[in-house]
Amino acid sequence: MRQRSGQPSPAAPGPLRSRVGGWPIAAALAVIAIILYIIRYALLPFVFAIAIAFVTDPLIRAGQRRLGLPRWVVGALIYAALVLLFAATLYAIGSNAAHDLMQLVQRGPAIIHKFVESVVGPNGVNVFGTTYTADDIMRALAAIGDKLVEIGAVVQIGKLGVGAIFGLFLTLVLAPYFMISGPRLAAGSIWLIPPERRKSVTDVLPKIIPALRRYLLGIFLVVVYTSLVAWIGFGPIFGLPGAVVLAVTIGILEIIPVVGPISAAALVGIVAAQQATLAGAGLLMGFVLALRLSIDNLVGPIVLGQAARLHPVVVITGFVFGAMLFGAVGLLLAVPTAVCIKIALQHYYAEPIRPEERQD
Known part of the structure; x- marks a missing residue:
């Protein structure tokens, strides 16, 4: 049947939207956080x-x-x-x-x-x-x-x-x-997101996933590098007792930025105090300092990518809140979570920090 002129045509049906709004999502996230x-x-x-x-x-x-x-x-x-x-x-x-x-x-x-x-x-x-x-x-x-x-x-x-x-x-x-x-598990997790919000998530995931994967692999390589080089120095070169345990401990401490290196330096300081001569203690501390510089200026920036460019204040804040709220799990996930939040904000706002606001 032909429509009469002058009558508005019926509006085309729009895309279906879920009934899940902002507050229900916030409430669900709060419940999930409590359970975790x-x-x-x-x-x-x-x-x-x-x-x-x-x-x-x-x-x-x-x-x-x-x-x-x-x-x-x-x-x-x-x-x-x-x-x-x-x-x-x-x-x-x-x-x-x-x-x-x-x-x-x-x-x-x-x-x-x-x-x-x-x-x-x-x-x-x-x-x-x-x-x-x-x-x-x-x-x-x-x-x-x-x-x-x-x-x-x-x-x-x-x-x-x-x-x-x-x-x-x-x-x-x-x-x-x-x-x-x-x-399959990843696809199921995305399916739990309301349909109208899935595209925004799938758009940012290609940026988050490589950075997160690089961080996890990079921190593993940093731990292996630190443990291996520390063992070479503590064992064959300086002949310290307990070289393997000390090297592995220092390597594992590298998982915790800022706090880990300070703890490792204090541990090596205790060992250096046991040296028979002042020259031996100085050489040991010099070796540890060279190892620290190689991690901070060579190995770390190469293998960690985005995580190596996080501000120390962000890292420390993430560790404090993560450890207080979720214990060891929060301690391990603090830096990856900070990296994901940083990339997501850069994606959604599309507004990088202005050059004059950057600090070397």
């Missing part, structure tokens, strides 16, 4: 498993293209290779670290006593009219240790050790599932 806070200590295995799957995804896709095999076959092969590599590394480090740990336990009191004596001097230090010698401080430390045993701190440390072993086992169980089903 409650189960924060159980999330570590999932975080590590997702990180492994996230980093290995390009390798799995490349294997699919080259070999023409299903994803689950390529993922299983890569997972088996990673497990074998991890087991070999753990055996190589553990065989030396066990001996070094026994030596550190035996020589621990003597090392601490010598360090305290080098700080307070042979005659002690005077505090408000009372002189405290190295022996007095050691007796006070021993009393603190006995008090910690009484309140069950040793039992708590044992529980943490058992929890760490269980978390490692759970990570090894979860990793292949995330590696094989990663794309």
Whole structure:
């Protein structure tokens, strides 16, 4: 039937919009944050498993293209290779670290006593009219240790050790599932977003994913580089006792920007105080300083990408709030979250910082 002239034509139906508005989304995010806070200590295995799957995804896709095999076959092969590599590394480090740990336990009191004596001097230090010698401080430390045993701190440390072993086992169980089903899980997560908001998310993901993957792979390379170079210096060059344990500890501390390097420097300072000569202590500290400069000015900027350009204030703030709210999980996810927020804001606002506001 022909329409009469002068009558407006019916409007074309617009795209369907979901009934989920801003406030329901905010409420849902708040509920999710509360749930994550409650189960924060159980999330570590999932975080590590997702990180492994996230980093290995390009390798799995490349294997699919080259070999023409299903994803689950390529993922299983890569997972088996990673497990074998991890087991070999753990055996190589553990065989030396066990001996070094026994030596550190035996020589621990003597090392601490010598360090305290080098700080307070042979005659002690005077505090408000009372002189405290190295022996007095050691007796006070021993009393603190006995008090910690009484309140069950040793039992708590044992529980943490058992929890760490269980978390490692759970990570090894979860990793292949995330590696094989990663794309399906990612697509399902995007499907949970309201339809009219999915495009904005899918537009920014190609910018976030490479930066995030580069950070995770880069921090792993920094830890490996630091541990390897530190072991070469502490072991073959300086011949320090417990070189393997010390090198691995310093490497792991690199995961925590700002705070980690300071803690590593303090740890090496304690070891340097044990050197027989002042020249030996100076050479050791010089080696650690050279290692620190190589990480900050060469290795770090190359492998970390966007994360290396975060302002230290942003990094420290992220670590403080992340650790306070979510514990170890927040500590590990602070920098990746900051990187994602920075890239998302740059994408949505499309307004980079003006040159005159940048500081070298």
